[in-house]
Amino acid sequence: MLLERSNKLLTLEVWEVMRTKATILDIARAAGVSKSTVSLVLQGSDRIRSETAAKVRKAIGDTGYVYNRGAANLRKPHSNFVGMVINDLTNPFFAEMAVGMERVFQAAGIVPFIANTAESPVRQEEVLKSLMEQGVAGLIVSPARGSQTDAFQRVEAAGIPVVFAMRRLPESRIPIVAPDNIRGAFMATRHLIAKGHRRLAFFGGSLELVVYRDRLQGFQEACAEAGIREDAVLLVEGETSRKGGMACLNSALAASEPPTAALCFNDAVAFGVMLGLRQHRLEPGRDFAVVGFDDVAEAEHYVPALTSVAVDTASLGERAAQTVLKMIQSRTTRADDHIGSVNLVVRESCGPTRPNGKTAKGEAA
Amino acid sequence: MLLERSNKLLTLEVWEVMRTKATILDIARAAGVSKSTVSLVLQGSDRIRSETAAKVRKAIGDTGYVYNRGAANLRKPHSNFVGMVINDLTNPFFAEMAVGMERVFQAAGIVPFIANTAESPVRQEEVLKSLMEQGVAGLIVSPARGSQTDAFQRVEAAGIPVVFAMRRLPESRIPIVAPDNIRGAFMATRHLIAKGHRRLAFFGGSLELVVYRDRLQGFQEACAEAGIREDAVLLVEGETSRKGGMACLNSALAASEPPTAALCFNDAVAFGVMLGLRQHRLEPGRDFAVVGFDDVAEAEHYVPALTSVAVDTASLGERAAQTVLKMIQSRTTRADDHIGSVNLVVRESCGPTRPNGKTAKGEAA
DNA sequence: AGTCATAAATGGAACGTTCCAATAATTCAA
DNA sequence: TTGAATTATTGGAACGTTCCATTTATGACT
Numbered sequence: 153m154l155l156e157r158s159n160k161l162l163t164l165e166v167w168e169v170m171r172t173k174a175t176i177l178d179i180a181r182a183a184g185v186s187k188s189t190v191s192l193v194l195q196g197s198d199r200i201r202s203e204t205a206a207k208v209r210k211a212i213g214d215t216g217y218v219y220n221r222g223a224a225n226l227r228k229p230h231s232n233f234v235g236m237v238i239n240d241l242t243n244p245f246f247a248e249m250a251v252g253m254e255r256v257f258q259a260a261g262i263v264p265f266i267a268n269t270a271e272s273p274v275r276q277e278e279v280l281k282s283l284m285e286q287g288v289a290g291l292i293v294s295p296a297r298g299s300q301t302d303a304f305q306r307v308e309a310a311g312i313p314v315v316f317a318m319r320r321l322p323e324s325r326i327p328i329v330a331p332d333n334i335r336g337a338f339m340a341t342r343h344l345i346a347k348g349h350r351r352l353a354f355f356g357g358s359l360e361l362v363v364y365r366d367r368l369q370g371f372q373e374a375c376a377e378a379g380i381r382e383d384a385v386l387l388v389e390g391e392t393s394r395k396g397g398m399a400c401l402n403s404a405l406a407a408s409e410p411p412t413a414a415l416c417f418n419d420a421v422a423f424g425v426m427l428g429l430r431q432h433r434l435e436p437g438r439d440f441a442v443v444g445f446d447d448v449a450e451a452e453h454y455v456p457a458l459t460s461v462a463v464d465t466a467s468l469g470e471r472a473a474q475t476v477l478k479m480i481q482s483r484t485t486r487a488d489d490h491i492g493s494v495n496l497v498v499r500e501s502c503g504p505t506r507p508n509g510k511t512a513k514g515e516a517a
Numbered sequence: 518m519l520l521e522r523s524n525k526l527l528t529l530e531v532w533e534v535m536r537t538k539a540t541i542l543d544i545a546r547a548a549g550v551s552k553s554t555v556s557l558v559l560q561g562s563d564r565i566r567s568e569t570a571a572k573v574r575k576a577i578g579d580t581g582y583v584y585n586r587g588a589a590n591l592r593k594p595h596s597n598f599v600g601m602v603i604n605d606l607t608n609p610f611f612a613e614m615a616v617g618m619e620r621v622f623q624a625a626g627i628v629p630f631i632a633n634t635a636e637s638p639v640r641q642e643e644v645l646k647s648l649m650e651q652g653v654a655g656l657i658v659s660p661a662r663g664s665q666t667d668a669f670q671r672v673e674a675a676g677i678p679v680v681f682a683m684r685r686l687p688e689s690r691i692p693i694v695a696p697d698n699i700r701g702a703f704m705a706t707r708h709l710i711a712k713g714h715r716r717l718a719f720f721g722g723s724l725e726l727v728v729y730r731d732r733l734q735g736f737q738e739a740c741a742e743a744g745i746r747e748d749a750v751l752l753v754e755g756e757t758s759r760k761g762g763m764a765c766l767n768s769a770l771a772a773s774e775p776p777t778a779a780l781c782f783n784d785a786v787a788f789g790v791m792l793g794l795r796q797h798r799l800e801p802g803r804d805f806a807v808v809g810f811d812d813v814a815e816a817e818h819y820v821p822a823l824t825s826v827a828v829d830t831a832s833l834g835e836r837a838a839q840t841v842l843k844m845i846q847s848r849t850t851r852a853d854d855h856i857g858s859v860n861l862v863v864r865e866s867c868g869p870t871r872p873n874g875k876t877a878k879g880e881a882a
Numbered sequence: 883a884g885t886c887a888t889a890a891a892t893g894g895a896a897c898g899t900t901c902c903a904a905t906a907a908t909t910c911a912a
Numbered sequence: 913t914t915g916a917a918t919t920a921t922t923g924g925a926a927c928g929t930t931c932c933a934t935t936t937a938t939g940a941c942t
Binding site (some may be wrong): 175176177187188191192194195219220221222223224225226227228 | 897898899900901
Binding site (some may be wrong): 550551552553554557564565566569588590591592593594 | 889890891892893894896897898899
């Protein structure tokens, strides 16, 4: 350890700090006051003469002291951080949501810690445990695929406010903030039908996901409304990624009477489908219509630009954050669900917009 | 608070839990043992008879007890979480890096908490403070743009291991894990020159970023090597985003003798440049050559596929995580820098690869 | 049954903070 | 100057855990 030569006393102090980290008592000694005084200064009390406070702050400055919140919470149970448990950080959709949440927390002077579960319920369990042990004040969770309801029993039993974001669990009293998946899928499917398509497919996702069931429901309702027979629609489950999308397309094109249009579980799947179309020498938008879901930033810039159901990710994130904040403040563990309105953004992936064709914009609830 | 009617005793217990959360003492009472025994069970000691341990675990189960790590750390200073401070979570590049880090930490039984600074040094300060107060064991930081060296004094003074990822600060003794930006830019530029381009541009970024200076240096070295005169190269600073890329391109095309090829600060800028080219009715790859930096997943799928400098983000993340783990274990605050090798991945955005043209693959150090 | 060795369980002090109750210092009116 | 009123400061107990030093229970062997 290279220490420049300097004032011996200072050096000694530095060493002292390294061997056992400074406490409130050390800085009390250094400033010639009592620990109580230091504590008061630390919490910005106005009962301390300003010159005393200055002395204390100086001591804090050159001691390298760090406040021990764990110890403080022992006496004053008032944690000031929240956790955001995200199922897949590499999905820009969830990253955008996280950013929306952060805006709200930052404004409230709260630091959110993010933890990634990578869709693993086991990991999720670990993460929740760790967050709780650390004394988290509230949680926003977008549950990992395959989470069981009882994974959140511990959290509920501890009385920690939780809100689910984007995904809900089959039966759970935890409030949720999510987009209107049923209506979104309905609008998108209606759009495809209006473009003249009669053989439709739904690509990607799987029944274990509640979100999938919702979007599928919207899809099927629109089909039913248009009088499309059950055997004219093709459901292909698959991974919710580009790769999954390509796989879905391949198996769909192998059918005896392949579909001419598809609603995709999300944008990633849609990108994969478009990629696959090119490999089959089919042009997305001309030879096959594709609609995505989520409207991530990339959708706008892709070639062809992707028609997608916009869910206003960031403001859903904000809403979730506000909800959990309110729950923390009112020390309740209940809150109302919030189903955010959605919007079909029509671009190029379903063929050129006809001048007289109405877009579904503004139809949202 | 809706409580279904049930066993009165249980209900009472639940209420007890809600008013003041259960401690080790409560579960000791419930299990008919001493707090010490509970503590031992909690840390998996083998000095406790298994049936006693079972009793205790049962009590823990139906009390909704949560371990208070803050209190524990008071006696046994052994925190088991690390912090990852990321400058921009919405950039898939950093998200990928974070995922690489997580792999390593998870294997080590450590939970990493992620915090986003959104390129704000102020936010970064808050985040670091909060992490330290919580008792973080080590930190991986990719510093916010414009961070000052002294922003990390507190952390260093506290003796907390830190490693910088991807970005370094002008003068700091904190170890860094980053790609070989100079060499990457050099290889990319050489590639453009080999394709016959003589009027080159460097798009995006700004001098305050050390990474920018490095990439620029590699760019300029390659130009010098090829004998390209200083006034034949164009430097356009700009935001490191799609929008920034479009802006760079526009100002470049407005020049009297516009460039025919550009090395972009990162892939986001490159995507923006390609977008801008299309708006000018220029086809990227044919009318103008573009190289990106980072090789994010999207680069491969874009149309045209983007030639980019691959930095193996995930393994840099892993390396950073390993480094900080080692530092924590050996309680040191020093470690060697690691400069990761880079690789030019040639795709379509610089025109078709000529059969006899050598790709730069495998040239990495 | 009585030793002993070993295993299992326990009480109490300590960790760094907060906050109440108490003390010390200052100000001000008479 | 004195006393009261006010303002500043302080000691000590408590928070939930760990761990050392003890005590108590359990067997194994004469």
